[in-house]
Amino acid sequence: MRTPQVAMTPHIGQRISAQYGDLSAQEQRVAAFILDHFDDLAVYSAADLARLTGVSKSTVSRLFKRLGFESFQAVKRHARQLRSQGMPLVTDPEAVGANGERFKRHLEREQENLRRALASIEPQTFEAIVQGLDSARRVVLVGFRNGYPLAVHCRQQLIQARDDVSLAPQPNQSLAEDLVGLGEGDLVVLFGFRRRPRLFDALVDELVSMPCRLLLIADATAAGYAERVDWWLECPIDGVSAFDSYASAMSLISLLANGLLHQRLARGRARINAVSELYQGLDELAP
Structure with a gap:
């Protein structure tokens, strides 16, 4: 008897690729930014995306709903889920620390594992x-x-x-x-x-x-x-x-x-x- 496979829903990059041609110019700008910063998507806020791409927050919200997400929090949960499945995503830009702190955190995680x-x-x-x-x-x-x-x-x-x-x-x-x-x-x-x-x-x-x-x-x-x-x-x-x-x-x-x-x-x-x-x-x- 086989272990059931978990159904894999399309990740946000695949959803963007499938719908890119139907997006407005402003939505495409946000979508392109997401694809370019996919690995650290979870660290941004909706306001960050609007500010960095020069669009309104309503444009960002509209894009995510078109991609099948209820809110930006749902997008961040989606990114964390992808990381738990093994996709190499940065979910916390401060995780590794700086200078000697990165070595300490790495050592602690290795020891715990x-x-x-x-x-x-x-x-x-x-x-x-x-x-x-x-x-x-x-x-x-x-x-x-x-x-x-x-x-x-x-x-x-x-x-x-x-x-x-x-x-x-x-x-x-x-x-x-x-x-x-x-x-x-x-x-x-x-x-x-x-x-x-x-x-x-x-x-x-x-x-x-x-x-x-x-x-x-x-x-x-x-x-x-x-x-x-x-x-x-x-x-x-x-x-x-x-x-x-x-x-x-x-x-x-x-x-x-x-x-x-x-x-x-x-x-x-x-x-x-x-x-x-x-x-x-x-x-x-x-x-």
């Missing part, structure tokens, strides 16, 4: 995941969009301690070839952060129907999948401003990789030594 991520993990669940990474016949890492570099990094860490760790999909390739034949004893680690591709639901459907085990690493927007997978690890990714931060996910990958290495310490050390010797033999790394 990491604290929440680790607090949500039951120790027995973590141990079961590490055991699964150790005993799996093969481990397949799957990631899309911002989850792809996380999957790449996770593979690079895990493969230091064990073999048969693969990445899917390969660049410009489809998934089916990498997933067909997954069976009992295999483990898939799926990264599913917000703004997931449309095929994500179908992918989860297919994976849960297979005899392999499934670990989902994602933010809170993937909570609807939690009961369907074997394990779910939540990583908060909220940043202090427009862009998400994946520091908690990267830290979790480090925790999992270290857990795996200590689970199979003798074999892991032997593999690390063998890899290091091959580095030298191939002269791959600079001193």
Whole structure:
């Protein structure tokens, strides 16, 4: 059974594009300003828009109603909703602060994300995941969009301690070839952060129907999948401003990789030594 998709209503930029030719010259002036300042729309007032575009407040109000918004407050709620869905919008121009204040706020947010991520993990669940990474016949890492570099990094860490760790999909390739034949004893680690591709639901459907085990690493927007997978690890990714931060996910990958290495310490050390010797033999790394 698929997790229902949330219906996506057209965002304000799409609404403007669809109606631009039917707007008055003054409305077009406001609309153009909105498109040029889309990322910080939420910080303006209706009076600001009127003043900056040289039109009346009634023109601004009329435009928003033509675009399907009851008021400018509805527009600001719309902008905040877009940000919660992952669109990189600046909703507070003072959020990052200035000089040393920006570093302080960034550090506090990163610490809070990491604290929440680790607090949500039951120790027995973590141990079961590490055991699964150790005993799996093969481990397949799957990631899309911002989850792809996380999957790449996770593979690079895990493969230091064990073999048969693969990445899917390969660049410009489809998934089916990498997933067909997954069976009992295999483990898939799926990264599913917000703004997931449309095929994500179908992918989860297919994976849960297979005899392999499934670990989902994602933010809170993937909570609807939690009961369907074997394990779910939540990583908060909220940043202090427009862009998400994946520091908690990267830290979790480090925790999992270290857990795996200590689970199979003798074999892991032997593999690390063998890899290091091959580095030298191939002269791959600079001193």
